[in-house]
Amino acid sequence: MKRAIAAVCLALVVQAAAEKPAAAQARTPEEAAKAIAARWKPILGLSDEQTVKFEKIALDAEKATAQARAKAGGDAEMLKAAMQPIFQQRNASVEKILTPGQMQKYDAAMAVARKKAVEKPTPPVPAKPPS
Numbered sequence: 380m381k382r383a384i385a386a387v388c389l390a391l392v393v394q395a396a397a398e399k400p401a402a403a404q405a406r407t408p409e410e411a412a413k414a415i416a417a418r419w420k421p422i423l424g425l426s427d428e429q430t431v432k433f434e435k436i437a438l439d440a441e442k443a444t445a446q447a448r449a450k451a452g453g454d455a456e457m458l459k460a461a462m463q464p465i466f467q468q469r470n471a472s473v474e475k476i477l478t479p480g481q482m483q484k485y486d487a488a489m490a491v492a493r494k495k496a497v498e499k500p501t502p503p504v505p506a507k508p509p510s
Contacts, residue, residue, distance in 0.1 A: 408441035415441075422488055423481045432476045440469040 406414075416434035419425065425433055447461035477485060 408438055408445055411441045412438035419485075423477065423484050425481070429476055429481075433473070436469055436472040436476070439472075440465055443468075 412434050415437040416425075416430050419433060420430050423429075443465045444462065447458060447465065451458035451461060473485065474482060
């Protein structure tokens with residue numbers, strides 16, 4: 380189950396990176412983490428203490444994602460490979476702060492995301508032109 384969640388998250392990040400306008404990608408990891416925590420708070424019913432912890436987890440993941448994106452330099456396969464351990468760490472950290480009921484909600488929300496990812500597959504990335 381955790382691997383399936385990680386795979387979907389990875390697909391969503393790669394898809395989002397390809398689809399987001401440059402301005403949306405330009406937000407800082409701190410801004411992204413705040414937005415992520417704010418989005419999940421009502422879905423999971425996070426307490427204020429959990430929200431702070433969730434935001435820290437999101438910040439760590441966003442910083443690692445930014446580094447991975449920069450290192451990949453537009454190479455989708457490299458980004459995909461780099462994102463797997465980031466998602467695994469994030470999911471393990473999230474699981475530590477959620478109650479079993481919240482984890483069920485998290486899993487359900489991720490199942491919806493998986494379904495959307497299947498319905499709207501990531502467009503192919505054009506090959507790099509020869510140097």
